[in-house]
Amino acid sequence: MTRTRAHTTNDIHPLTLAIGGNGKTGRRVAQKLRGQGRAVRIGSRTGAPPFDWNVPGTWGPALEGVDRVYVTYYPDLGFPGAAEQVGAFSEAAVAAGARRLVLLSGRGEEAARRGEESLKASGAAWTVVRASWFNQNFDEDFFLEPVRSGEIALPTADAVEAFVDTDDIADVVVAALTDDRHIGRTYELSGPRLMSFADVAAELSKATGREIAYVPVPDEEYRAAxxxxGLPEEFADLFAQILDGRNAHLVHGVEEVLGRRPKDFADYAREAAATGVWEL
Structure with missing residues (x-):
């Protein structure tokens, strides 16, 4: 049975553990919570205390005094073994006194559903946030160097995706962590339009003022790369979710939770370019 409790005047500043609190969404969630005057503990290997998904002995100290948790799993919730670890952690969190868990999942990622169910089975008050591919994949980490080099080589052909901004994801997660109306809900998030990787390259070219090309490559060539x-070959499997069209439509979780339109990729690209992140 899911445990819930209404907010009271003594429940204003609960401690939130943000797993992956230095990552794309976790960093923003932590910043936004702190901006509201809320206490946050970063769950990472460099945190104090440290947190490591692969070292269960770190979970207890990280959960001490924690009331709610933002759960992100690296490298991906759909990877082998993820559901089991998320389930074990969720049970440990509830046993330690955490009453609310908000899980970041992947939109259209069927393998991630087992992770969602294992978290729900913990008995916590839960919210699941299923997100499309992040805008920030192009300036933080994954596709940063390809954009700088001027060539994005991927096995996606002309398939489309509704890229979503991590600030929008973080705003939805913060709402889920702080507002009881989101307990027991699953939200699917996307940006406001469908884009191919050729469309993405065109927007990046416009934002940076230089030519950035999308180059389609065969799947096996990408796996070899x-x-x-030294990257997990399972990353290539994520592109299958774009190629088969399962996410080739918009969803409206951002509007549903926040009452506003999600950020467009062109606005993201223009803002990121202004930071100089893609300059050679």
Whole structure:
């Protein structure tokens, strides 16, 4: 049974553990919560105390005194073993006194559903946030160097995705962590339009003032590149979710939760370019 409790005057500043609190969404969630005067503990290997998904002995100290948790799993919730770890952690969180868990999941990512169900089974008050591909994949980490080099080579052909901004994700997560109306809900988030990677390259070219090309490559060639760079080959499986069209439509979780339109990729690209992140 899900445990819920209404807000009271003594429940204004609960401690939130933000797992992956230095990452794309976790960092923003932590900043927004702190901006509201709320206490946040960063759940990472460099946190105090440290948190490591692969070292269950770190979970207890990280959960001490925690009332709610933003749960992100690295490298991806759909990867082998993720559901089991998320389930074990969720049970540990409830046993330690955490009453609310908000999980970041992947839109259209069927393998991630097991992770969602394992978290729900913990008995916590839960919210699931399923997000499309992040805008910030292009300036933070994953596609940063390809954009700088002027060539984005991926096995996506002309398939489309509704890229979503991590600030929008973070705003939805903060609402879910702080407002009881979102308990027991699953929200799917996307940006306001469908875009191919060629469309993305065109927007990035416009924002940076230089030519950035999208180059389609065969799946096996991309997998070989992942192996050569020491990255999990399972990353290539995520592109199947774009190629088969399962996410080739817009969803409206941002509007539903926040009452506003999500950020467009062109606005993101213009703001990111202004920081100089893509300058050579």
């Amino acid at each position: 992942l192996r050569e760079n």
